[in-house]
Amino acid sequence: MNKDAIRTTQRQLYDILVTRGVVTAQIAGSQSISDSMDSIVPDMTRVCKNDVAVAAALSEQTNKTNLLVVEEGVPLSFAGRNDNWVLYSDTLHVVNPYDSTVLTRSVQWVRNEVGVDTFRIGIVSQSYLSQLRTIHALESDAGEELDEKQALQNVDNILRTAATEQASDIHFVPTQTDKVNLLFRIDGVLRVQSKIDLKVYEAIVRSVMENRCGVLLTTNTQQDGKFELQLSETKAINLRVSTMPVVRKSTSALKMVIRLLGNNDKLANIDMLGLSKANKATLTKLGDEPNGIIIITGPTGSGKTTTLSAQLLDMQSRHPNRNYHTIEDPVELQHQGMSHTEVTPTLSFAQALRGMLRQDPDVILVGEMRDNETAELGYKAAMTGHLVLTTLHTNNAHESIGRLERMNIDQQIIATNTSAILAQRLVRGLCPSCRVQYRLCDDDKQFQRYGAHKAFSTLGPESVVYKASPNGCAQCSKGSGPGLKGRRGVIEILSMTPEVQVAILEGVNPSILRRRQIQEGSFEDLWDDGLRLVSEGVVGFEELEEVLKDYEQDRKKVEESGARRGASIHALPKSTPKHQLDVEQL
Structure with missing residues (x-):
């Protein structure tokens, strides 16, 4: 041609x-x-x-039809392992319709080997074809005793498919039948991928624990394991395995969950977090400080580790001569030029932190301040010239102040040594290929609720926003739902300004401080940052409301109490300092 x-x-x-x-x-x-x-x-x-x-x-x-989803019970026909086509229903789906040689071979195969004369030509992606092969192999093995080589091949196929689909977890869940559900967690949502025969699964779980993790499998107790999988010459991921006996009919079976660590390493970059200009500038400035403590809070799975990892990499790019050391449980992302220590049953966060401080660190990441001792040591490190990054489990940035006080950290030390407190949530993003555009004024409920927000102040009722396509497209077919693809971080940052420091020292209730700051416009909360993402067409109102619904009442209280703005936040009841740290104990 x-x-x-x-x-x-x-x-x-x-x-x-x-x-x-x-x-x-x-x-x-x-x-x-x-x-x-x-x-x-x-x-x-x-x-x-x-x-x-x-x-x-x-x-x-x-x-031509693009193969995105296959229905249970509709037959699939495959040729050789290296042949890039599959026959599904009455359509021959090929990876490359412009490869005349492959097209001729595939057509001949359908007619001669499968015995079908009338069919159409369609499209299939290479990654989905590989996933279909994996599922087909698992179903074809039903009822058979697998040898070790076959079982290991099935394990690797499942893991590679999950990694390709950007899954964070793989679940094998026994049912009350002779099948085991295989599920992937993608963008925070579990989705069934296939059903595996129980005998096939038993061979898989044994191969994972004994051949990959090096742990002798027992079926009557909980077990943990870990191993590494090389995906390519340049990328490897760590996998953490947990098995747990569950009741199945009159016997028991093992439920197995595999967590893929570091699979979404593309997000470990501060430019990929989708931060507002103000929040990005704040994080950059915080990373330039020589000492202090930066806390990020949120529930499990809210992206705290990803944000901290991105912050570390950003620091390292601008300050390469610092000594960076992390303490994590487990270590999720490993970076060149940094030291990583993993917490074990015999090495706690506090023990690791105490030992690390004798190794002349400049920047320390403590995966979580779980107890009073770790919190005290973290603040001691900040007070003696180290920059500390860590996490807490609280609902918002301001609640962390009260949490630290309950961990026996003195108010003065919190106020003068905390650089900033961040809170984060993950919201499912809109697929940019099929999102549906509309004007804010086209939805009366949304316009009444959000029309006056500063995120839409430029165009007002004519502001263009987006929502998820109800049917989705090829780009989002493997995501958490139709029209949704990936997740975006919604972040609020409480900076330790002089006003905030004074409020903490005077014992102002953190919840009242938060409401007052929102009223005065001196603090942008999770809702503000989320509505920014809506105005940018990155997320939809529905997805934002789903994640931040717990904050709706808090925002209403802020709006209802707006008439009382004249009251000083420093005229509120004070709390009693609980504990004064002795820095000399370091």
């Missing part, structure tokens, strides 16, 4: 990818013409690093 046809096809596909935000126009325009028609798809996949997006573009450009 001549170069003009190749150029035209390539340009059409890149135009689709640019429109969908997969690549920039600059990147698309800088690509040279592929050598042949059959090399367009692999060339484009290398550039985009997203075979799912390329498959979706092919589907639109060729007007």
Whole structure:
């Protein structure tokens, strides 16, 4: 085929990818013409690093069906392990419809081997084809005794599929039948991937524990294990395994959960967090300080580790000569030029921190301040010239003040040694390829509630916002729901300004301090940051309300008490200091 046809096809596909935000126009325009028609798809996949997006573009450009979901009970037919096609229902789905050699072979295979004469041609992404092969192999093994090699192959296929789908956890859940549900947690939501025969699963769990973790499997007690999986020459992930006996009919079975650590390492970059300009500037400034303590709070799974990791990498890029050391349970992301210590049953956070302080650290990350001793040591480190990053489990930034007081940290030490307290939540993001646009004034309820917010002050009722597409698209088919893809961090930052320090020293109730700051406009809370993301088209109102519904009543109280703004926050009842740290005990 001549170069003009190749150029035209390539340009059409890149135009689709640019429109969908997969690549920039600059990147698309800088690509040279592929050598042949059959090399367009692999060339484009290398550039985009997203075979799912390329498959979706092919589907639109060729007007062929893109295989996104298979229905249970509808047969799948595969050829060889290296053949890039699958027959599903009455459609032959291929990875590269422009590869004439593969297309000819696949058509002959369907007619000669499967015995089907009438069928259509469709599209499938390479990653989804690999996932379907894994599931098909598990179902094909039903009722058979697997040897060690087969079991290990199944294990690796499942792990690689989960990693490709950006899953954070893999769940194997026994049912009351002879099947085990295989689920992936993607974007915080568990989704069933397939059902595995019980005998196949028993071989899998034994292979994971004994061959991968090196732990002798027992079926009547809880067990833990860990191992590393090399995904490519440049990427490896750590996996943590937990098994637990559960009741199944008159016997028991093992439930197994595998956590993938460091799988979403692309987010470990401060520029990828989607922070507002003000919050990014604040975090950058905090990282430049020589000492103090930075606390981030939120429930499990709210992205605290990712944000702290991004903060560390940002610090390291600007201050490469510092000594960085982390204490974590477990170590999730390992970075070049940093030391990482993992908490064990015989090495607590407090013990590790006490020992680390003798190793001349500049920046210390303590995974969690779980007890009074760790909190005291963390503040001692901050008071003696170290920059400390750590986490707490509280509902918002201001609640951390009271939590620290209950951990016997003196108010004066909190006020003068805390650099900032952050609170974070993760909200499911809108798929940029299929999000639905509308005006804020088109929804009366949303307009009445949010129309006056500063996030929409520029255009007011004409502000353009987005919501999730009810049907989704190829880009978000493996996400947490139709029209949703990825998650975004919603962050609030309580900086220790002189006014906040005085309020803490005078014992102002943290909840009242929070409400007063929101009323005065001196503090942007989680709602403010979330509505910023809505105004930018990154998340929808529905997803934001789902995550922040617990704060709705608090915001209403702020609005209702606005008439009392004249009262001074320093005229409120004081609390009694509980404990004074002795720095000389260090």
